[in-house]
Amino acid sequence: MSVLVYINSNSDKIAKNAFEAVTYASKIGDVTVVTNGKADDTMLAELGKYGANKVLVDRSFEGIDEQQITRMVATAAESTGAKTIVFSNDLIGKAVAPRLSVKLNAGLVAGATDVPKEDGTVAVNVFSGKAHGFVKVNTEKQIIALLPNSIQPEASGSEANVEEFSGNAGETKVKVKDIKKPEGDIPLPEAELVVSGGRGLKGPENWNLITDLAEALGAGTACSRPVADSDWRPHHEHVGQTGVAISPNLYIAAGISGAIQHLAGVNRSKVIVVINTDEEAPFFKAADYGVVGDAFEVLPKLTEAVKKFKASN
Amino acid sequence: MKILVCISKAPDTTTKISFTDGDTKFDESGVKYIVNPYDEWYALVKGIELKEAHGGSVTTVTVGTAEDDATIRKALAIGADDAVRIDVKAEDAGQVAAEISNYAKSEGYDLVLLGKETIDYNGSQVGGMIAEHLDMPFISLAESMEVDGNTATLDKEIIGGVQTVEADLPLVVSCAKGMAEQRIPNMRGIMAARKKPLKVVDASGAALQTTFVKYALPAPKSAVKLIDPNNMDELVELLHNEAKVI
Numbered sequence: 001m002s003v004l005v006y007i008n009s010n011s012d013k014i015a016k017n018a019f020e021a022v023t024y025a026s027k028i029g030d031v032t033v034v035t036n037g038k039a040d041d042t043m044l045a046e047l048g049k050y051g052a053n054k055v056l057v058d059r060s061f062e063g064i065d066e067q068q069i070t071r072m073v074a075t076a077a078e079s080t081g082a083k084t085i086v087f088s089n090d091l092i093g094k095a096v097a098p099r100l101s102v103k104l105n106a107g108l109v110a111g112a113t114d115v116p117k118e119d120g121t122v123a124v125n126v127f128s129g130k131a132h133g134f135v136k137v138n139t140e141k142q143i144i145a146l147l148p149n150s151i152q153p154e155a156s157g158s159e160a161n162v163e164e165f166s167g168n169a170g171e172t173k174v175k176v177k178d179i180k181k182p183e184g185d186i187p188l189p190e191a192e193l194v195v196s197g198g199r200g201l202k203g204p205e206n207w208n209l210i211t212d213l214a215e216a217l218g219a220g221t222a223c224s225r226p227v228a229d230s231d232w233r234p235h236h237e238h239v240g241q242t243g244v245a246i247s248p249n250l251y252i253a254a255g256i257s258g259a260i261q262h263l264a265g266v267n268r269s270k271v272i273v274v275i276n277t278d279e280e281a282p283f284f285k286a287a288d289y290g291v292v293g294d295a296f297e298v299l300p301k302l303t304e305a306v307k308k309f310k311a312s313n
Numbered sequence: 314m315k316i317l318v319c320i321s322k323a324p325d326t327t328t329k330i331s332f333t334d335g336d337t338k339f340d341e342s343g344v345k346y347i348v349n350p351y352d353e354w355y356a357l358v359k360g361i362e363l364k365e366a367h368g369g370s371v372t373t374v375t376v377g378t379a380e381d382d383a384t385i386r387k388a389l390a391i392g393a394d395d396a397v398r399i400d401v402k403a404e405d406a407g408q409v410a411a412e413i414s415n416y417a418k419s420e421g422y423d424l425v426l427l428g429k430e431t432i433d434y435n436g437s438q439v440g441g442m443i444a445e446h447l448d449m450p451f452i453s454l455a456e457s458m459e460v461d462g463n464t465a466t467l468d469k470e471i472i473g474g475v476q477t478v479e480a481d482l483p484l485v486v487s488c489a490k491g492m493a494e495q496r497i498p499n500m501r502g503i504m505a506a507r508k509k510p511l512k513v514v515d516a517s518g519a520a521l522q523t524t525f526v527k528y529a530l531p532a533p534k535s536a537v538k539l540i541d542p543n544n545m546d547e548l549v550e551l552l553h554n555e556a557k558v559i
């Protein structure tokens with residue numbers, strides 16, 4: 001069975017969630033990848049190791065315009081005859097997959113957390129991570145958008161064939177005027193490890209406690225809503241019901257009480273570590289590991305321990 | 314400017330989630346519904362702000378049954394001019410988008426505003442689907458928006474940053490934090506809302522592209538393992554050897 005995967009290759013490296021999507025698709029059928037953008041053929045051929053047989057690359061346009069990408073993926077779906085199309089459910093997947101669903105009359109499973117079961121249903125997160133639902137697609141074609149960090153990329157195969165391809169992407173109606181990317185940050189939705197701070201850290205001047213640990217781990221940084229609302233940290237770091245929802249392998253929360261609206265954004269993390277002076281803080285109920293203690297003392301110790309560990313491994 | 318705002322209801326976040334009928338249905342008994350926060354705080358208020366600045370009208374649309382009317386009245390109390398309810402139970406994003414598009418296609422809206430996602434199914438699906446039905450660009454996760462004549466300038470979240478884009482109306486825009494300042498309905502608004510028109514229209518009978526066949530609660534979390542604050546080496550060791558995340 002032919003499966004098509006869209007990946008984003010518009011930055012100078014291919015992100016981990018692209019490898020996840022290809023690995024995922026390879027568990028369903030024979031994988032063709034379709035992409036546009038900058039990645040060179042050598043980088044694209046690497047996708048073969050994760051299970052892609054073939055990579056179709058449209059070099060006629062760059063960028064992430066959802067109308068152009070939709071047309072390109074639809075063209076590729078037609079030429080490969082794929083009945084299943086896989087996206088990563090990142091910000092691009094969330095904009096493109098629904099469009100494509102209408103264009104191809106293909107039911108969309110958004111936020112899949114696992115490969116389809118034998119009965120064809122796919123698990124997704126619902127109620128902000130408080131439950132799972134199993135979705136059945138009623139149409140002949142289906143689109144699955146995989147929640148980032150739900151499965152691990154598996155590299156084993158050999159390089160894929162890379163072919164130039166014309167996706168009939170057409171024109172864009174949206175002009176990009178400016179892009180602001182904070183320097184050096186690890187983008188939150190894709191970060192595998194995240195260190196996060198709350199009001200317990202008292203003020204922005206103490207944030208080096210968080211960023212030092214994040215740097216030692218190679219982690220992204222996040223915060224609770226009041227922290228962003230007080231402008232201690234930028235808004236894009238705010239996680240929770242009204243902020244970003246993340247699903248990293250490790251979430252370390254220091255000085256955060258664990259209000260339900262905060263948990264809604266982080267309870268899909270694989271492992272949660274909570275550092276809080278108050279042993280009654282609700283966050284401990286959602287935690288795997290807890291440290292009852294003062295973040296001002298615990299964080300520097302943890303940072304040192306991580307550095308020591310990294311130096312000896 | 315003729316503005317359509319898509320309004321949905323969602324269970325209050327403090328709702329205890331449980332299922333009935335052999336775990337095939339969400340147990341709605343005792344559930345308190347609120348207006349989906351992104352729809353209320355950002356999409357609706359942005360629509361009202363644009364109308365206040367440029368004139369025009371703000372209509373809300375909801376795919377739902379009479380049970381949704383309380384939610385719709387709240388949107389009217391905050392300041393929408395009128396409301397449309399498409400009379401069918403919302404069961405699937407594809408169905409919702411098809412119904413809204415079918416209603417909107419002959420109405421000539423300049424702008425269709427949505428929340429970035431519903432907090433129950435967290436799909437972020439409906440906006441892109443409407444945009445495809447109506448053949449309009451979809452600006453997702455907008456954090457700010459200004460309109461000058463026929464041209465809109467928006468900041469939108471992209472992976473690892475913010476992009477400023479410009480596009481001509483009509484557009485479909487999904488609204489995230491930053492888009493507008495939350496408004497609390499006042500007594501006058503609540504009174505006025507009772508008299509504002511809420512038009513109920515028949516659904517076109519769009520098919521369900523997907524079905525939720527079963528639900529499950531996550532396995533209960535084992536109790537937290539407490540670590541001595543003076544022994545962070547132990548924590549690192551556990552994260553490495555036991556949890557295997559570093």
Ligand SMILES: Cc1cc2nc3c(=O)[nH]c(=O)nc-3n(C[C@H](O)[C@H](O)[C@H](O)COP(=O)(O)OP(=O)(O)OC[C@H]3O[C@@H](n4cnc5c(N)ncnc54)[C@H](O)[C@@H]3O)c2cc1C
Pocket residue numbers: 197198199200201223224225226227238239240241242243254255256257258259260261262265275276277278281293294295296350
């Ligand atoms: C509709 C709605 C939506 C919301 N959406 C979000 C959202 O998306 N994200 C979000 O985060 N919140 C959200 N909130 C707010 C949420 O309810 C909480 O108010 C918020 O998460 C609390 O932030 P906090 O834990 O940083 O602060 P606090 O609740 O003030 O907690 C601070 C914690 O730090 C601990 N502490 C104090 N000093 C120290 C120290 N020295 N060392 C270690 N620990 C210490 C305290 O014991 C306490 O547990 C929302 C609220 C509503 C009503």
Ligand SMILES: Nc1ncnc2c1ncn2[C@@H]1O[C@H](COP(=O)(O)O)[C@@H](O)[C@H]1O
Pocket residue numbers: 319320321322349351352356374375376377403406409426427428429430431434435436437438439440
């Ligand atoms: N039943 C509905 N009626 C009207 N609008 C809806 C409905 N469901 C979802 N929407 C809109 O679509 C947005 C995204 O929803 P979703 O795709 O379910 O995450 C919401 O924020 C609403 O603005």
